[in-house]
Amino acid sequence: MADHSLNGKVALIAGGAKNLGGLIARDLAAHGVKAVAVHYNSAATADAAEQTVAAIKQSGVEARAFQADLTTAAAVEKLFTDAKSAFGRIDIAINTVGKVLKKPFVEITEAEYDDMFAVNSKSAFFFIKEAGKHLEDNGKLVTLVTSLLGAFTPFYASYAGSKAPVEHFTRAASKEFGARGISVTAVGPGPMDTPFFYPAEGADAVAYHKTAASLSGFSKTGLTDIQDVVPLIRHLVTDGWWITGQTLLINGGYTTK
Template sequence: MAGNTLRDKVAVVGGGEKNLGGLVSRTFAEAGAKVVVHYHSSESEAGQTVKAIEEAGGQAVSVQGDLTKVADVRRLFDTAVDTYGGADIAVNTTGMVLRKPILETTEEEYDRMFGVNAKAAYFFIQEAGRRLNDHGKIISLGTSLLAAFTDGYSTYAGGKAPLEHFTRAAAKEFAERGISVNTVAPGPMDTPFFYGQETPERVEFHKSQAMGNQLTQIEDIVPVIRFLATEGWWFTGQTMFPNGGYTTR
């Protein structure tokens, strides 16, 4: 398909202020996209990301919102339309991790984890399907725990598991407009998102499960997301596992 480029496209990036989302925002902007940088609570980091994009000659705007609230999801896409005239790409990198035994998990923790990892993802896909231009791209962030199993991550992996089904259904429902829908499911990433849940010993164990004895690097995931947003338009309804062979036993 012609025109598989980020230049002059408008990208909405959920959690686009820092870590993987921040690198996605900056990379897309460097390639010529206008970026709507969503953040929940990290206003200063969102400002730094927007400033870095603008100083490099790109265009970006930040939007605060709680994506577990449908009104905030809609306002995020409203900003893309009002500021840049539309949206072409929607990437949701948001999520919340909790490592806790099932017997110790509270109802409040369960609701919060499924709210962030499942509900927010669902309504992000829904609103993207409504608002993206034809031939748009929707990309969600999953986890390689969807293809493995280990202790402690019942609400994290469980909350991310519905993404596969949301992705497949949306891929069929949006196909008539040429919108592709995919999930990228990395292994444990070398970000603060991961370290707060693990002991040093378990960090070393997770490293040992991947090629090169290392955690997933965000720099290795962004090219996959960029590919799906451009040349990979023929991929749809898929969950991709760029994880260095990561598994758990």
């Protein structure tokens, strides 16, 4: 039987500087991984990445920050090769990178379309590709998407639309990588209580989202708490290895497929 524990494993977290990615990085460190490669996008998140690295090191786990704009295939390839060179192996690859745009369909420009698909779709495609090349046998691969993939809603055509291809990438990769024991999943949180959420929403929309989930009354904000997403991620990269090719929505009953 393959070892699906975190002991001795190396994790690469894209978008691992802060918010959900940062919490995943710290959580895996707390639960037994040997090392964590913390990716961040630009100088704007460099300090947060170093803080996450420092917190991981304080727990006795190796960690290092890696900067890259993942909207080019070359940058994604370099991220994987640099992380593997630093730690000797990669067992777990988790991509939390994303960009949101809430805008009427008829107002979305070509430049905005290209940008959204570069961040949410193209980078995810090449992250999965490089994971397939670099992950150890019995590795785990998770991509963060959005619960809007199960919603019938206006104004998110470019956001949900650019995340939607990841479902298909996930299914194909699970079939192709499965012969090596690699599990491939996508996780779609509901609206999360992070700085990523609020700038795109008006007050009325925020109020709606805070009451839309079946379990909203039991959440401190009514929104999806990143603390509630992390245990699912940890399960998928350990005992939940038999789950593969799936898109799992975690949103307290906000929406479903």
